[in-house]
């Protein structure tokens with residue numbers, strides 16, 4: 504989501520005749536889009552901006568700004584911490600960045616002219632600041648313009664902002680606000696424009712993507728008639744068994760766009776995975792065979808303390824139902840270890856569930872207290888060394904199941920969408936399978952942006968290697 508937001512800001516500046524440069528030392532405007540999900544992400548952003556202080560001294564006309572979640576959570580206090588900071592813009596105001604940057608440049612230039620006339624020592628006169636972390640009605644519809652690179656085949660599309668779930672460890676409801684969704688028509692029109700420019704795969708983005716539109720748009724009743732391959736819609740009668748959520752309505756609308764080959768979404772909440780979505784997984788062929796489904800913990804006691812509103816048993820059943828609806832689907836997850844009060848037996852419940860479910864991949868996080876979240880002040884905070892040992896242990900289990908899943912593909916042919924040069928070895932190309940696994944291969948660059956089969960010859964922990972099949 505941050506990547507997408509950054510892209511939107513970059514595009515808005517380019518539209519005002521700014522140019523991208525490859526290194527911050529060449530830039531007149533340096534904006535860091537920040538994450539608050541863990542303390543380490545905030546410390547990295549603060550450290551990076553602090554290091555840019557030297558550049559601010561030698562080039563005082565440069566504009567420095569923090570955008571995004573940390574800017575939203577900390578607001579004007581960041582100006583005290585970082586003296587050369589000019590701009591702090593929160594998560595509902597990305598579309599105002601261009602105006603603020605123009606304004607700051609004009610004010611600095613005007614002042615610089617008078618300072619140079621008077622004395623070069625009056626460089627402190629160049630300290631201006633703009634802070635905007637207000638809420639804005641309709642801001643969910645402002646992340647909508649895309650600037651594609653040549654042959655870009657994949658794109659993110661932001662469909663909603665905010666979250667009303669209030670998991671006790673999570674700062675997102677505070678930094679991103681309440682759930683607000685764009686309309687289906689707006690989203691479909693953005694996807695159509697992307698496809699017209701050559702995009703083949705779209706990932707729909709939202710903090711709880713599968714609860715899209717639940718406060719704004721109606722549920723419609725629908726029965727899928729498998730014999731006649733058609734939806735029978737009857738809005739007057741909404742039986743729970745037959746309802747079709749706004750998210751499923753959106754998936755259908757986007758799936759129907761000609762030229763779109765693959766559709767993904769991230770990240771869903773287990774409680775939003777209802778029958779209509781599972782049904783959609785089985786009947787919408789463009790939906791790629793991958794679901795990222797955050798588990799967070801395998802202990803019911805900890806899930807309750809996290810306010811995750813499902814049990815380990817329900818989660819496991821859900822995984823079974825998704826796998827039955829779409830054979831071969833890859834399931835990845837997020838897990839937090841060391842949540843306050845997590846005992847050895849709670850951790851063992853997580854470990855056992857992870858062993859049982861055999862995820863295709865997973866991101867393990869050591870619990871990081873976030874200020875003004877309920878979990879930060881819960882008793883029995885866990886020692887960092889315990890978090891670290893649980894993290895390493897769980898990582899070992901997940902990595903082993905990832906490796907096993909990848910090794911099973913050796914000797915098979917898989918469909919790959921070629922995204923570009925491999926980062927590790929630019930002499931090779933890389934792409935992704937429908938199950939979101941990375942495949943590296945040697946081929947001509949004219950393959951970029953195309954979909955084709957690759958014969959998988961070997962696998963390591965995270966990537967597959969093979970040869971394109973002509």
Ligand code: SF4
Nearest residue numbers: 666668669670673675
């Ligand atoms: S559902 Fe996700 S974004 Fe929302 S509060 Fe929970 S962890 Fe945070």
